Amino acid sequence: MADNCEYVAQLNETGRLVAEQLGLTNWQFAYQSRSGPPTQPWLGPDICDHLRELRTNGVTDVVVAPIGFVSDHMEVIYDLDFEAQNVAKDIGINMVRASTAGTHPAFVKMIRELILEKTADAKPRALGSRGPRTEMCAVDCCL
Numbered sequence: 001m002a003d004n005c006e007y008v009a010q011l012n013e014t015g016r017l018v019a020e021q022l023g024l025t026n027w028q029f030a031y032q033s034r035s036g037p038p039t040q041p042w043l044g045p046d047i048c049d050h051l052r053e054l055r056t057n058g059v060t061d062v063v064v065a066p067i068g069f070v071s072d073h074m075e076v077i078y079d080l081d082f083e084a085q086n087v088a089k090d091i092g093i094n095m096v097r098a099s100t101a102g103t104h105p106a107f108v109k110m111i112r113e114l115i116l117e118k119t120a121d122a123k124p125r126a127l128g129s130r131g132p133r134t135e136m137c138a139v140d141c142c143l
Helices: 007-022 047-056 074-091 105-119
Strands: 061-064 094-097
Touching: 047 061, 047 074, 061 074, 074 094
Parallel strands: 061 094
Antiparallel strands: none
């Protein structure tokens, strides 16, 4: 992951916004879907490792929300519904996975708004403290 990429900050802000809407103060962020060869560093903590750590700290119930994915495709289903769920069962954690946005009407409405921003010069909207995203990544981002 490029040092100049906003990916991590964007995901953490999204996690914070979700937790805020749910009235949660005790939430943590973990990653699924490791990319690249095993020798290449990746973002962490990995969801399965994090579940194990939570259990050693006495946690018995978790809700996992795959905020970096918009649909329940095979990556989400394998990483969370199969792999992480099996780890959770093995270590005695009750894990529930929240649904992805999919075709939820609010998500579809947001996609429409994004299209209008680009085609009808509508004013960009944004939640959280980061403001609307710029049109393009910086030259040294996402290398």
